[in-house]
Amino acid sequence: MPRYALIAEPDRHRAAGLLSLVQQEGLEGVVARDGAEAQETVRLRGAPALLVTDLALPRVDGFALLAWLRGRSDAGGTAVMVVTAFDELRVRAWQLKDSLGIHALLSRRAGPEAMRDGVRRALAGQLAGHGQLELNAEDEKRRLTRIEEMQLVDPGLPDAGLQELVTEVAQAFGVPVALLTLVLGDRQWFKAHVGLPSTLARDRGTPRDWAFCHHVVQGREAMVVPDATRHPVFRANPLVREGIIGSYAGAPLITSTGEVLGSLCVIDTRPLMLGPEDLAALRELAGRVAENLEHTSLVTRPRPAAPRPQGAPEPVLNEAAALALVREAVSALEVPVLVVAPGRKPFAANAALAELLGLPEDRLAGMPFDSLCQHVANLTADPGGTLRQLDLAAEGSRGLHLTLSLERPRPRVVRWVARPFLVPGGSAQLLSLVDLGIGADLKAQRERLLRQDALTGLDSRRVGEERLAREIARCRRDGVPVSLLLVVLADLATLNRTRGFDAGDAALRELSRRAEGLCPPPGFVVRWTGDTFLIALPGADAVGAEAMRQALMDAPGPPACVAIAVTVRGEEDPHGTLDRAHAALARAKPERKPASEQG
Template sequence: MVPYALIAEPDPHRAAGLLSLVAGEGLEGVLARDGAEAQEVVRQRNAPALLVTDLALPRVDGFTLLTWLRERKDASATQVVVVTAFDELRVRAWQLKDSLGIHSLLSRRAPLDAVRETVRRVLAGQRPLPVAPAEPSEEDERRRLERIAAMRLVDEGPPEEELQGLVTEVAHAFAVPVALLTLVLGERQWFKAHVGLPPSLARDRGTPRDWAFCHHVVQGKESLVVPDATRHPVFRDNPLVRDGIVGSYAGAPLVTPAGEVLGTLCVIDTRPLMLGTEDLAALRELARRVAGDLELKSRGHPALQERGRAPSDAAPTEASALAQLREAIQALDVATMLVAPGRRPFACNAAMAEMLGVPADRIPGMSFDTFCQYVEGLSASPSGRVPELDLAAESSRGLHLTLALELPRPRRVRWVARPFPIPGGVAQLLTLIELGGTAPREERERGLRVDVLTGLATRRAGEERLLREIGRCRRDGLPCGVLLVDLVGLGRINMTKGFDAGDHALRDVARRLDGVGGAAGFAVRWEGGAMLVALPGLDAVAVEALREQLLAEVDAPRVHTATSMVEGEEDPHDTLARVHAAMARAKLEWRSPPLTG
């Protein structure tokens, strides 16, 4: 197999630079936007010759990725270069460099030429030259604190109602219990607005700066995501983590037009946080807008002064809110449509019109169902199935689907619908995010989220969704079941009747499973002839009834089945291990039925 360099980098602009850099060294570059995607690439292609990675990756962080990689027998020769903005993460990685197999650690502030020279020396087996990062100076920190003071952002009064509303909406949108708008001061972080904090922290409105995850965001001037703080070598001993307040974290910097970082807009959960790159991009955009509003307010900008008044005749209406949002989406490069309360397409931007090949003024005249039918008409699916296009449930943090568009040109896109309240109801932003080219090799490397043969979610997509559903069920106090289904004798079918017959049998099983768990359930092509059905909200009795129903079906391919329930606070991977063990027992019992007298 052709040697390749794996670039684990969520920022598309930096990723493009790194891909160009490794191409100049004669390596094929493969991009992964997060740690889980990097793992999937390695599973499909084996270990790379070179890995260039950040340590703060979504879904699976860089430390976990490196630990996992070094457990693979084929990764002993993989050269690793870490490039990260976060000094304390880099220092900890240096302490663990031997066990993690790191050959060089660089600050993201290092010049590109230094990164290129480091990669060359690492690939040649030479000792990298030391690179002194351009560290923030004490003078930069002094100016930053003076700017916070000059803007008069810290006060002893209660949090502003407008900002409280913002963090409440952010917590709801990201389905987390805690959201904060923080200012990082000299010795502490201060919560300018907050929702979901324990009473003691809410009363104090802050913590020591040494405890603050947000300190790292300010120091690195970058968004930081910690998918599982309880296992992270830098954060697991943090007092907030030990006390069970922070289990995971994602924060984006509040950056002024002059480039100073005031603090963060961040979200926190007590459990692992499975945010993707699109989620982080949305958080960054919100933080940018909040920082701009704080800047304007500090200058006494008339528009913001008017916004702060509350006479009844100036109260925002649904029409005024939609009009402002329509103007805002026109500036976005991502294909975006604004859907008004009542599922009414209200406006779309030029990027959406270009992607779908339809005039922008035509979309507001459609019903939402007509719009979905139009998109389905542009779609192509190798399995003949198109995901059911819809808006998100108003109580959810969003709907995510992946589909292939055949027209106006072939491409794969991510359909993301997010609800948010406005006067008069709940509106939604629908975005279509292009996932890259449709060349077969690129699709294999990036990992399809929809299985080509069955049309079900792939294992990677299914694991991600399953973890989210388990977290949601735990928060809502609901049960969550798992059903594993394995086609009997797939290998024998392929050998005796041909692979077309085996594929037909797999598609038959997939059709039986798709939708079997109701609106909340979903099926996943797990591996080989095995498919997993997640059943959030169903108890053990209901899960067993579904299993027996599958086994009782006639004129259908025979299947092995096994079930398991998520128990308490166990790791979801332990749940999967138990259902796999149950499946192994079921197969053994089928091959060796009990003797009867």
């Protein structure tokens, strides 16, 4: 078997760059998207000549992967290069470099030449890299200034819409705790939270030294800690020792100008077995939330006044002049905004609001505020209840946040935000209607991200495990057999290396299409791991399953595959059936020579 390099990296684009580096050194490259997949690769192929790994891997973290590898008798000659974005994880890895057998230890921010030098030094058994923190005081100053400018830290009650969001995130990921955090100078602050112990919920934060989210902000990347109780960096954390955090996954809230505000994170008291797809879904949600926070801040925070020349008289504005300035600013905004003058006098609005509410702009310009509220209420399913809520929007002295579900002119969820400001003559209101994209649309998208494989459109492994357990239980009740197939795309690593990742993706899509075409209802196909599909066959016995396996193997044309079939035995636990299937697949893979060896 040729010498190979194993690259444990969830991000496919970074994996492609590392793959190119190891190929330049004459090694075959194999990519694993998480720590468990990397372990499976080593079990099937033996220890690699080189392991390139991150430390924050899904399912099995990099520290655990390295400790496991060093426990194998065939891994004594394996060179290891660690590449990670998280400084404090890298510092700890440097302290453990001898016991973990690390030869090169690089920051994610290292350039191509440093990466290439790290690979070569690791293969030569020489030490490369360092375990020092890479602090950037200017970046941190800009980040904190951005949080202050956006006025995100509000001592009032958490925003109801954000509370709803984190609740839905916790439910979608099947965890007890979800947080939307801002990382400040010396503490983390919970802008929204669900599932926290009462003391943390009351304080709405912790010291920054305790914050897992601090690492997400520092590294500017999503981070997962599958088991914090065993992690060499986090097991001494007070929140871990107290049993509040057993596992963690968080994604950064990055603004359009590049500052990291904090994170959207999920927490469990038990080990968290999120896969790469789950982490990608969390990143997607965090990006949407950051965009929404920035959008809301844009229309609610006051603009700084222009500097006044020394000695110039203080300008005096009457109510009309003050509102005229506001109207001018509102008309230039691309987000739906209106201004209500003191006493609910005629307001100023912009074209974006007219479009959102389905009104001609000239009609909106002359509409009394009460008529506008009635029009908005009529767009909802409960006009009377909505109107009573909107009546408060121009009366409250502290502002109001409402989440409204509009049914017309098209279904959408919007946030009605009212912020008072003083003008000569009293208190005016600046109101904005922000199209959240969080609600029915985002909830459906979130479910799709978590439950559907983006590449093939098949069910994800999480959904497959749920469906398989249900089908096995049903078949037992009905007294009928149930079988399953594991199908692996042959030579995916070679295909990615020689023809590129697009060709590999096309082969995976073709194999999934072929499997679905051969799978009769009520059977179903699942994207199980990176190159492997599971086919569940309720009602099929061993003979029927073998026939389908043979049909897949004998199908003409590319892509080639390796498949095995197993039948559930009596009252066997589904995990036991899957273990037998994986063992059979491991035995079947070596029996098929790579395409390069076939004559």
